[in-house]
Amino acid sequence: MLNLTYSYRIYPDAIQEAQMLEWMEQCRRVYNYALAERKDWMNSRRCQLNACSLRSEYIIPADTPYPNYYAQKRNLTAARKVIPELDSVHSQVLQEALARLDKSFRFMQQREFGFPRFKSVGQFRSLLFPQFKTNPVTGWQVKLPKIGAVGLNLHRPIPDGFVVKQVRVVKKASGWYAMLVLESDISIPDPMPIGNSIGIDLGLEKFLAVSTGKLVARPKFFVQLQSKLKWLQRQLKDKVKGSNNYRKAQSKIRRLHERIHNTRREFHFQVAHQLCSNVGMIFAEELNLKATSRGMLAKHCLDAGWGGFLDILGWVCKKRDVYFARVNPNGTSQTCPKCGTHTGKKELSQRVHHCVECGYTTDRDVAAAIVVEQRGLTAVGHTVVLPVEVNRLAVPVKQESLRGNSWKPTL
Incomplete structure (x- = not known):
C-alpha cells in the first residue's frame, strides 16, 4: 500500500469561504469542549479520596469513566440533535476534530511532554474530509461534502492507479489549499543497503x-x-x-x-x-x-x-x-x-x-x-573503509538573497 499527499491551491467563492470558516470555528469549539472535559476528569482524580483539593473541587462522580475518543464521539452525536450549529457541519469533519485531540494526548503520553492546549479564535485552520465514495476531483474542481464544487489549480495530474482517500482543506496566509491523500495498491520494497x-x-x-x-x-x-x-x-x-x-x-x-x-x-x-x-x-x-x-x-x-x-x-x-x-x-x-x-x-x-x-x-x-x-x-554489515586523505577541503556555498528560490546549495 502506497500513500502520497499532493497539495493544490483552491479558490472558494465568498459563500464557500464563509461556510468553511464557520465550520472551523465549530470544530474549534468542539475541540476545546472535549479538552476541557478531559482536563476536568483528570483534575478530579488528583487528590486522594479522603481529602479535598485546596484549589477547587470538581463535582464528578467517582464511577464516571474517562472521556476517551469513542465516548466523546457518542456525546457529539447526541449534541448534534439539539445544537443547530453543530448539525450544519459535516459529521465526519467534527469527529476528526475529536480524533485530532485524541492523537495529541497519545503523542503526549509517548513523549511525556506537550499537554494539549486550548485553541483561541482563528487557531483552528484545517478541515479533514476522511472518506469519499467517488473521486472528488473532477476536471479543475474538487467536490467537498455540503460545500460543493471548489475551484482547483490542478498544476500536476493525479498519477494513474491512485485514488483520492482523504482531503484536508487548509487556510494559510497566502490562501486556501487542499491536501489530497492518494492511495494505491502498489507495493514498493524498502531500499537495500548497496552501492556507495x-x-x-x-x-x-x-x-x-x-x-x-x-x-x-x-x-x-x-x-x-x-x-x-x-x-x-x-x-x-x-x-x-x-x-x-x-x-x-x-x-x-x-x-x-x-x-x-x-x-x-x-x-x-x-x-x-x-x-x-x-x-x-x-x-x-x-x-x-x-x-x-x-x-x-x-x-x-x-x-x-x-x-x-x-x-x-x-x-x-x-x-x-x-x-x-x-x-x-x-x-x-x-x-x-x-x-x-x-x-x-x-x-x-x-x-x-x-x-x-x-x-x-x-x-x-x-x-x-x-x-x-x-x-x-x-x-548494515559492510566493510568499513578508513579515510586515506590527510586533509579534506571544504567547498563553500555561495549564499544569495532569500528572495525567491533562484539559489541552490552546491555539493
Missing part, C-alpha cells in the same frame, strides 16, 4: 558536512528576516485590536512566517535531492531534537530545522531508492575516523580535528560525518 555510501553531520556553523569532505553553508532563514518581523510586530502593537488595520498587520506577519517556512523547506528538498545523487546509502545522526530546541542556541537550531530536514531526507531517499538509516550520535566528534582513538572533548571554537595518535587532520564536522558513515556501515 556517505555520512552526514548536521551543525550550526555549516548546515551539513558530508563524509566526502564537502560542506553546505547554513542559510539563516529566520535570522535574516528577523529585523523585518520585529518591525511588523511593532506596527501591530500600535494598532487598535480588532480593527481592519490590526487584521492587515496580522496578515503581513503570517505571510512573512509562511515565506520563511517555504524557503527553508525548499532548501531542505534541494539538499536532500543532491545528497541522493550517485549514492546508494546515506547515514545520519539520531539527534536529540528536544535538547537542541532549548538553551542559548535554541533559536538557531530551530531555524536550521534539522528534524524537518531528516524527515524530508528519509522520504526523498525512499523515493529515489536510496537506503537511509540513523546511527548513535554519541562521541562522533570525539572519535578519530582513522584509528578510532577517543580524542577527548572539543570546544565549539575548535573546528579542526587532529589526532595525536595517527596524525590524521581534517575538518571537525567532516571527521564526525566519516564516523557516522563508519557506524552505519558496521550496522
Whole structure:
C-alpha cells in the first residue's frame, strides 16, 4: 500500500469561504469542549479520596469513566440533535476534530511532554474530509461534502492507479489549499543497503558536512528576516485590536512566517535531492531534537530545522531508492575516523580535528560525518573503509538573497 499527499491551491467563492470558516470555528469549539472535559476528569482524580483539593473541587462522580475518543464521539452525536450549529457541519469533519485531540494526548503520553492546549479564535485552520465514495476531483474542481464544487489549480495530474482517500482543506496566509491523500495498491520494497555510501553531520556553523569532505553553508532563514518581523510586530502593537488595520498587520506577519517556512523547506528538498545523487546509502545522526530546541542556541537550531530536514531526507531517499538509516550520535566528534582513538572533548571554537595518535587532520564536522558513515556501515554489515586523505577541503556555498528560490546549495 502506497500513500502520497499532493497539495493544490483552491479558490472558494465568498459563500464557500464563509461556510468553511464557520465550520472551523465549530470544530474549534468542539475541540476545546472535549479538552476541557478531559482536563476536568483528570483534575478530579488528583487528590486522594479522603481529602479535598485546596484549589477547587470538581463535582464528578467517582464511577464516571474517562472521556476517551469513542465516548466523546457518542456525546457529539447526541449534541448534534439539539445544537443547530453543530448539525450544519459535516459529521465526519467534527469527529476528526475529536480524533485530532485524541492523537495529541497519545503523542503526549509517548513523549511525556506537550499537554494539549486550548485553541483561541482563528487557531483552528484545517478541515479533514476522511472518506469519499467517488473521486472528488473532477476536471479543475474538487467536490467537498455540503460545500460543493471548489475551484482547483490542478498544476500536476493525479498519477494513474491512485485514488483520492482523504482531503484536508487548509487556510494559510497566502490562501486556501487542499491536501489530497492518494492511495494505491502498489507495493514498493524498502531500499537495500548497496552501492556507495556517505555520512552526514548536521551543525550550526555549516548546515551539513558530508563524509566526502564537502560542506553546505547554513542559510539563516529566520535570522535574516528577523529585523523585518520585529518591525511588523511593532506596527501591530500600535494598532487598535480588532480593527481592519490590526487584521492587515496580522496578515503581513503570517505571510512573512509562511515565506520563511517555504524557503527553508525548499532548501531542505534541494539538499536532500543532491545528497541522493550517485549514492546508494546515506547515514545520519539520531539527534536529540528536544535538547537542541532549548538553551542559548535554541533559536538557531530551530531555524536550521534539522528534524524537518531528516524527515524530508528519509522520504526523498525512499523515493529515489536510496537506503537511509540513523546511527548513535554519541562521541562522533570525539572519535578519530582513522584509528578510532577517543580524542577527548572539543570546544565549539575548535573546528579542526587532529589526532595525536595517527596524525590524521581534517575538518571537525567532516571527521564526525566519516564516523557516522563508519557506524552505519558496521550496522548494515559492510566493510568499513578508513579515510586515506590527510586533509579534506571544504567547498563553500555561495549564499544569495532569500528572495525567491533562484539559489541552490552546491555539493
